[in-house]
Amino acid sequence: MLPDRTTILIVGAGPVGLAAAAALIHQGCRDVVIVEAVDRNDRLSSSRALAIHAATLEALDIIGCAESLTAIGKEGTFSRVYNQDGEVFGMDYTSLATHTRFPYALLLSQYSTERTLEASLEKMGLKVQRPYKLVQLNDGGDDGLIATFETGETIKANYVIGADGARSTVRQLTNIGFADPDGENNEEEDTVQMVAADVTFKSAPSLPRDSAHVYTSSGNVFIAIPLPKSPWPDSYDHLNDDILRVGFVVPKEDGPPPHSPPPEYVQKYLDKLEWEPLQSTNKTHPVEIDQVLWSSRFRLRAAVADKFSVRFHAPGQEGPCRAVFLIGDAAHIHSPTGGQGMNLGIRDAISLAPVLKKHMELFAQDPRTADNILEEHAARRRARALYTIGLTKRTASIIWLLGSTGWAKYLVPVVKLILRIPFFSNKIVYSASGLGNR
Numbered sequence: 001m002l003p004d005r006t007t008i009l010i011v012g013a014g015p016v017g018l019a020a021a022a023a024l025i026h027q028g029c030r031d032v033v034i035v036e037a038v039d040r041n042d043r044l045s046s047s048r049a050l051a052i053h054a055a056t057l058e059a060l061d062i063i064g065c066a067e068s069l070t071a072i073g074k075e076g077t078f079s080r081v082y083n084q085d086g087e088v089f090g091m092d093y094t095s096l097a098t099h100t101r102f103p104y105a106l107l108l109s110q111y112s113t114e115r116t117l118e119a120s121l122e123k124m125g126l127k128v129q130r131p132y133k134l135v136q137l138n139d140g141g142d143d144g145l146i147a148t149f150e151t152g153e154t155i156k157a158n159y160v161i162g163a164d165g166a167r168s169t170v171r172q173l174t175n176i177g178f179a180d181p182d183g184e185n186n187e188e189e190d191t192v193q194m195v196a197a198d199v200t201f202k203s204a205p206s207l208p209r210d211s212a213h214v215y216t217s218s219g220n221v222f223i224a225i226p227l228p229k230s231p232w233p234d235s236y237d238h239l240n241d242d243i244l245r246v247g248f249v250v251p252k253e254d255g256p257p258p259h260s261p262p263p264e265y266v267q268k269y270l271d272k273l274e275w276e277p278l279q280s281t282n283k284t285h286p287v288e289i290d291q292v293l294w295s296s297r298f299r300l301r302a303a304v305a306d307k308f309s310v311r312f313h314a315p316g317q318e319g320p321c322r323a324v325f326l327i328g329d330a331a332h333i334h335s336p337t338g339g340q341g342m343n344l345g346i347r348d349a350i351s352l353a354p355v356l357k358k359h360m361e362l363f364a365q366d367p368r369t370a371d372n373i374l375e376e377h378a379a380r381r382r383a384r385a386l387y388t389i390g391l392t393k394r395t396a397s398i399i400w401l402l403g404s405t406g407w408a409k410y411l412v413p414v415v416k417l418i419l420r421i422p423f424f425s426n427k428i429v430y431s432a433s434g435l436g437n438r
Contacts, residue, residue, distance in 0.1 A: 012168075015345070016329070088412070134169045135149060137174065193298075199291065203287070207278075218403065223246065257297040309377075
């Protein structure tokens with residue numbers, strides 16, 4: 001049962017919402033309520049992200065949540081890109097050792113991340129309230145913001161944090177625009193469709209398990225990333241330590257993928273691969289899927305919210321503060337290239353906590369200065385999102401180029417040469433780590 005009032009309401013209990021709650025408690029903000037629209041089993045079926053980068057681990061370490069994650073994840077020290085001629089580029093995360101004590105990308109399922117963060121949050125004394133689906137968000141004036149849920153229950157709050165994903169109800173109810181910052185067409189029929197699946201094989205592929213692998217050729221991209229065994233018994237990745245996350249582009253002419261692609265659908269695209277480690281036609285070591293433990297379809301698009309915060313009181317107005325914030329996918333989405341989405345969202349969440357605390361302390365004495373602090377923070381986070389959208393678009397373009405078989409293939413040797421120069425390769429790793437875009 002929800003309380004009648006809280007200072008801060010967090011809508012959404014994925015990794016981003018959980019990190020926001022933990023960060024707020026770390027700042028001493030105890031009057032927090034966090035709600036989730038679905039039960040835990042539905043969260044299991046919606047998991048997607050699987051890497052936590054160095055900058056995010058550093059942020060989680062500040063609020064005491066990194067150690068429990070590093071204890072169960074696997075250190076991914078390389079990302080390798082291949083084309084039809086073999087390996088063309090490798091990203092060595094150990095080059096980050098002079099910048100961070102987390103010189104790797106931590107590999108683990110999003111579900112394991114969520115369960116671990118939620119367990120940490122419960123130790124701090126806060127439980128997720130579920131299922132509570134937000135349906136209205138109104139300005140109640142002196143009563144604060146009034147959130148109404150599908151159950152009919154309401155809760156009043158001074159601050160509402162929307163951490164409820166790409167289809168954010170909080171964003172929609174506050175009428176905040178959400179579009180590609182470059183003005184690109186995001187109609188469904190024009191976006192690239194992809195499938196991601198966590199699979200086991202009848203005979204494990206011969207791929208290094210300390211690396212993420214990307215194969216690019218003839219206008220397609222195929223990813224394979226190892227997942228470690230989860231410590232959570234209710235997780236699908238609890239019983240097996242040879243799981244691979246695979247992902248691939250589905251050509252438009254093939255039509256839309258099914259909602260949860262089955263093994264035979266994923267196998268069909270494996271059969272088309274010319275990449276030896278995952279060739280099902282390899283006579284000496286055929287690669288055949290045993291089980292699909294989880295699968296999903298999605299479309300690639302980029303979008304950013306017009307603004308990351310909204311005040312419902314006039315700027316500098318005395319009286320109760322009423323403000324909404326967007327973090328994570330509610331505020332920005334982009335290509336999964338480089339695994340940046342969840343990472344940027346968690347850093348959004350953790351960076352917001354001290355700003356909110358400062359606003360609460362200052363608002364009664366100097367509301368205008370307090371509001372300026374919120375505006376400046378929102379502008380900084382939006383700039384970080386715009387940078388990440390640009391980064392993922394550039395990275396995706398390079399990967400597509402490396403797999404070119406048309407006229408662009410003549411550029412590939414030059415690009416390969418540049419990427420193998422330590423200055424450039426280390427710069428790419430640093431960008432992927434998030435250390436330059438905290």
